[in-house]
Amino acid sequence: xxxxxxxxxxxxxxxxxxxxxxxxxxxxxxxxxxxxxxxxxxxxxxxxxxxxxxxxxxxxxxxxxxxxxxxxxxxxxxxxxxxxxxxxxxxxxxxxxxxxxxxxxxxxxxxx
Amino acid sequence: xxxxxxxxxxxxxxxxxxxxxxxxxxxxxxxxxxxxxxxxxxxxxxxxxxxxxxxxxxxxxxxxxxxxxxxxxxxxxxxxxxxxxxxxxxxxxxxxxxxxxxxxxxxxxxxxxxxxxx
Numbered sequence: 206x207x208x209x210x211x212x213x214x215x216x217x218x219x220x221x222x223x224x225x226x227x228x229x230x231x232x233x234x235x236x237x238x239x240x241x242x243x244x245x246x247x248x249x250x251x252x253x254x255x256x257x258x259x260x261x262x263x264x265x266x267x268x269x270x271x272x273x274x275x276x277x278x279x280x281x282x283x284x285x286x287x288x289x290x291x292x293x294x295x296x297x298x299x300x301x302x303x304x305x306x307x308x309x310x311x312x313x314x315x316x317x
Numbered sequence: 318x319x320x321x322x323x324x325x326x327x328x329x330x331x332x333x334x335x336x337x338x339x340x341x342x343x344x345x346x347x348x349x350x351x352x353x354x355x356x357x358x359x360x361x362x363x364x365x366x367x368x369x370x371x372x373x374x375x376x377x378x379x380x381x382x383x384x385x386x387x388x389x390x391x392x393x394x395x396x397x398x399x400x401x402x403x404x405x406x407x408x409x410x411x412x413x414x415x416x417x418x419x420x421x422x423x424x425x426x427x428x429x430x431x432x433x434x435x
Binding site for chain 1: 363366410412414423427
């Protein structure tokens with residue numbers, strides 16, 4: 206089993222729709238979870254962090270965390286073409302280094 | 318959010334030369350920085366964890382003598398690709414861990430360095 210699994214892409218949604226990105230992880234010790242967005246040819250950019258079970262909203266983005274199910278998701282409301290990118294889920298890990306473990310990413314395309 | 322810079326943003330070099338890439342945390346102190354490599358259409362691959370004042374920890378399969386990492390201060394880590402070859406051509410990205418309370422540390426990424434070895 207992969208350490209971090211994301212829903213297979215590519216995912217296409219029409220402009221204005223809700224994009225739903227899912228992620229499951231195997232490390233039960235992780236206490237922090239991050240969503241990064243990576244545009245083609247660019248480095249990852251942090252868009253959301255979540256530490257507690259439940260929902261966290263930031264503008265058009267909502268992250269949901271369920272530690273018991275080892276599941277984290279990202280919802281993008283009112284999707285825009287500028288949201289087209291690869292989204293990376295990353296549990297924060299444990300230990301002193303707390304290395305991020307990245308999933309393979311979900312490529313999202315928002316169609317105008 | 319915290320800012321991490323990398324220099325240079327791109328470099329082209331001849332096979333056999335060495336290339337140094339700098340990673341700086343501009344508005345916070347980072348005791349830990351990370352170096353990643355990403356080939357086209359592939360996932361980020363962690364190369365090493367760099368701790369200020371101590372030796373870097375390399376991931377399995379990464380040659381420590383080829384990829385020299387120095388983390389001399391709380392705001393600067395460098396990666397030197399020694400005797401670079403065309404297969405080392407890749408997108409090298411650093412990240413720095415900004416301290417938070419408890420386990421809320423967050424990693425911020427630099428803009429990356431695109432290395433092309435001819």
